[in-house]
Amino acid sequence: MEDIPVDKLTKEEARAELARLSGVMRRAEDAYYQQDAPVMDDAAYDALKARNLAIEARFPALVRADSPSRRVGAAPASGFGKIRHAVPMLSLGNAFSDEDVVEFDARVRKFLSLEGPVHYTAEPKIDGLSLSIRYESGALVYAATRGDGEVGEDVTANARHVRGIPHRIEHAPEILEVRGEVYMEHAAFEALNARQQAAGEKPFSNPRNAAAGSLRQLDAEITATRPLAFFAYAWGALSAPLADTQKGAIERLADMGFATNPLTVLCESPKALLAQYREIERQRATLGYDIDGVVYKVNDLALQARLGMRSTTPRWAIAHKFPAETAWTRLEAIDIQVGRTGALSPVARLHPVTVGGVVVRNATLHNEDYIKGVDSKGAPIREGRDIREGDWVEVYRAGDVIPKIRDVDLSKRENPHLYAFPTRCPVCGSAAVREPGEAVARCTGAFSCAAQRLEKLKHFVSRQAFDIDGLGAKQMQAFVEWGWVADPADIFTLRARHGDALARREGWGATSARNLFAAIEARRTIPLNRLIFALGIRHVGESSAMLLARTYQSWAAFQAAMIAAQPREGAAWEELNGIDGVGEVMAASVVEFFHTASTRQMVDNLVAQLTIEDVRPPDTGGSKVAGKTVVFTGTLSRVTRAEAKAQAEGLGAKVSGSVSGKTDILVAGEKAGSKLKKAESLGVQVLSEDEWLALIAQTR
DNA sequence: GTGCCTCGAGTTCA
DNA sequence: CTCGAGGCAC
Numbered sequence: 001m002e003d004i005p006v007d008k009l010t011k012e013e014a015r016a017e018l019a020r021l022s023g024v025m026r027r028a029e030d031a032y033y034q035q036d037a038p039v040m041d042d043a044a045y046d047a048l049k050a051r052n053l054a055i056e057a058r059f060p061a062l063v064r065a066d067s068p069s070r071r072v073g074a075a076p077a078s079g080f081g082k083i084r085h086a087v088p089m090l091s092l093g094n095a096f097s098d099e100d101v102v103e104f105d106a107r108v109r110k111f112l113s114l115e116g117p118v119h120y121t122a123e124p125k126i127d128g129l130s131l132s133i134r135y136e137s138g139a140l141v142y143a144a145t146r147g148d149g150e151v152g153e154d155v156t157a158n159a160r161h162v163r164g165i166p167h168r169i170e171h172a173p174e175i176l177e178v179r180g181e182v183y184m185e186h187a188a189f190e191a192l193n194a195r196q197q198a199a200g201e202k203p204f205s206n207p208r209n210a211a212a213g214s215l216r217q218l219d220a221e222i223t224a225t226r227p228l229a230f231f232a233y234a235w236g237a238l239s240a241p242l243a244d245t246q247k248g249a250i251e252r253l254a255d256m257g258f259a260t261n262p263l264t265v266l267c268e269s270p271k272a273l274l275a276q277y278r279e280i281e282r283q284r285a286t287l288g289y290d291i292d293g294v295v296y297k298v299n300d301l302a303l304q305a306r307l308g309m310r311s312t313t314p315r316w317a318i319a320h321k322f323p324a325e326t327a328w329t330r331l332e333a334i335d336i337q338v339g340r341t342g343a344l345s346p347v348a349r350l351h352p353v354t355v356g357g358v359v360v361r362n363a364t365l366h367n368e369d370y371i372k373g374v375d376s377k378g379a380p381i382r383e384g385r386d387i388r389e390g391d392w393v394e395v396y397r398a399g400d401v402i403p404k405i406r407d408v409d410l411s412k413r414e415n416p417h418l419y420a421f422p423t424r425c426p427v428c429g430s431a432a433v434r435e436p437g438e439a440v441a442r443c444t445g446a447f448s449c450a451a452q453r454l455e456k457l458k459h460f461v462s463r464q465a466f467d468i469d470g471l472g473a474k475q476m477q478a479f480v481e482w483g484w485v486a487d488p489a490d491i492f493t494l495r496a497r498h499g500d501a502l503a504r505r506e507g508w509g510a511t512s513a514r515n516l517f518a519a520i521e522a523r524r525t526i527p528l529n530r531l532i533f534a535l536g537i538r539h540v541g542e543s544s545a546m547l548l549a550r551t552y553q554s555w556a557a558f559q560a561a562m563i564a565a566q567p568r569e570g571a572a573w574e575e576l577n578g579i580d581g582v583g584e585v586m587a588a589s590v591v592e593f594f595h596t597a598s599t600r601q602m603v604d605n606l607v608a609q610l611t612i613e614d615v616r617p618p619d620t621g622g623s624k625v626a627g628k629t630v631v632f633t634g635t636l637s638r639v640t641r642a643e644a645k646a647q648a649e650g651l652g653a654k655v656s657g658s659v660s661g662k663t664d665i666l667v668a669g670e671k672a673g674s675k676l677k678k679a680e681s682l683g684v685q686v687l688s689e690d691e692w693l694a695l696i697a698q699t700r
Numbered sequence: 701g702t703g704c705c706t707c708g709a710g711t712t713c714a
Numbered sequence: 715c716t717c718g719a720g721g722c723a724c
Contacts, residue, residue, distance in 0.1 A: 091715095205714090337710085337711090339709070339710060358712090359713085362713090366710085366717070367718095370717095397712085397713095398716065399715045399716075401711090401713080401715055402712060403712060403713090438718085540708085542708085543707060544707075544708085581721070582721085583721050584721095703723090705720105705722090706722105710717090711716090
């Protein structure tokens with residue numbers, strides 16, 4: 001069967017072949033990663049991988065829960081396997097005030113163009129860690145942590161020991177991914193800490209850390225002794241809808257045997273949401289578990305679907321957070337850090353203080369204005385009070401994560417001197433320049449500044465860039481200190497120059513050195529978008545790098561165009577600046593990068609070491625409107641303007657506001673006016689709303 | 701010119 | 715996670 005070409009396989013053969021590949025590849029991965037004794041060379045493994053992917057592309061319904069394509073990379077010997085979520089796990093937008101909640105409701109109704117009230121559910125936001133659990137034919141197949149939202153850790157064995165998670169469910173859809181929060185009750189947390197202390201182990205600082213630590217035990221038997229609980233509140237992939245409403249879906253999950261939060265209620269107005277918020281706040285101390293706010297969701301699932309997503313958060317839900325816990329402490333000093341773009345960032349060194357169960361020693365001070373007590377527009381923050389070394393300051397953790405300074409106690413101030421923001425880089429001594437209208441001061445030392453150089457190199461090997469296993473910030477710093485790496489190309493000649501010496505260094509051995517060099521070799525071939533991102537061109541992040549890669553498709557074409565481009569004139573500039581999503585600032589930055597001798601040299605040296613993979617433009621699923629420029633006019637009756645736009649863009653169309661020679665399609669609703677006339681005079685194709693909806697339903 | 705929305709860049713601790 | 719800035723629609 002392994003010899004049958006993919007396009008000749010029957011469905012049954014494909015099913016069997018996927019099962020075989022999964023097993024063979026799993027054994028190869030184990031041998032390679034766990035036992036460090038490969039049974040297959042890379043080319044053979046890649047061939048299997050390609051075959052597996054091709055079969056899955058032809059028979060998407062047959063993709064196995066344990067498919068090799070879902071095993072991202074492979075499990076390190078001491079860690080967890082990775083699982084790619086079939087549907088990404090989202091984060092929620094935040095509301096901090098009553099006003100934010102009223103605005104949320106207004107946004108929802110405006111997007112849907114509804115005058116009447118929208119109904120919402122309100123439920124406590126549990127302070128634990130989110131988990132996605134997949135069931136197939138009613139059986140628990142795997143459980144994964146949120147991770148970065150796309151890829152999480154496989155904690156299946158541990159999840160089976162969590163209260164509120166059934167191992168088997170009845171009357172469930174064929175495929176069901178249940179999402180919810182794993183947490184630890186206060187009583188269980190106290191008892192666990194007492195046991196920890198009796199055993200001479202370190203106690204956990206709070207229930208959330210205890211829950212996270214317990215769920216991430218490598219030995220599931222240890223997890224079994226930790227009293228973890230679970231509330232289901234959402235779902236991912238589904239083979240059939242659970243209900244018509246959020247509330248109904250939650251009740252359905254409860255019927256299947258999942259624990260759901262008893263404080264989940266329906267609210268018919270923002271006013272009712274706020275009342276429920278107060279009610280939950282009132283009960284907070286007696287709930288027996290930690291919560292950090294209240295989550296509101298549009299109840300009608302059809303409306304949720306219409307509202308859809310923004311880039312990382314749904315439009316149909318928001319988390320109303322309780323005020324963050326704060327603590328007062330002494331600001332011992334203000335230090336300056338230098339980032340990869342040269343940005344000078346002030347950091348507050350604090351007398352250690354516990355905030356929300358975590359000891360905080362540092363807090364970001366953002367920039368010069370933040371210390372002065374004003375925002376970017378000069379409006380006062382902290383009522384204009386500035387921050388000085390030696391001050392007593394109030395610390396909180398923004399989003400329960402990033403320590404920040406909320407306020408300063410002037411009555412305890414002893415330091416008579418305003419903080420003087422440096423005018424020179426503290427690392428290299430170059431002038432630090434703050435451009436008019438900008439918030440940050442930057443070191444002008446570029447590559448000759450040791451701090452900038454190191455940060456640029458760290459960026460180069462970061463996860464979204466070259467992502468070299470075993471070469472993180474720490475290792476990079478060491479290589480730079482030893483004088484082994486000064487620019488990116490050096491990474492790829494490291495083995496030849498210092499391979500033997502590395503194996504003798506402290507903390508390194510023959511095996512770890514070999515693994516590192518293997519990882520470096522694996523990245524010698526790199527997709528164009530990753531390379532562009534890795535270069536660290538100002539204003540070009542991950543997504544702009546992808547945009548550029550998709551436009552130029554090959555390194556040769558990209559480089560030639562950038563070298564040919566002159567700032568603000570000529571065809572090459574127009575093409576670059578004309579990319580949707582690229583403006584003057586980014587375009588100028590990229591052109592300057594390629595016209596600077598030192599960076600050009602750095603790039604040439606690097607590229608000589610690499611094989612750069614072309615990038616194909618995105619697949620728009622064969623839609624008829626892909627690549628077309630569309631304009632909507634008049635009153636649409638079946639969808640709102642915003643929905644129509646989101647829909648069209650999802651299919652690869654560009655939506656514009658005005659009719660011009662570039663317009664391909666005008667969609668005219670009721671009472672279309674001047675745009676319709678203009679379109680007719682230009683000979684642009686005009687469609688009614690129904691014709692448009694019929695068109696986008698077709699695929700090529 | 702104003703007001704979204706998205707992206708880039710910088711940050712903390714376990 | 716958050717702020718500031720860039721890009722674009724209105």
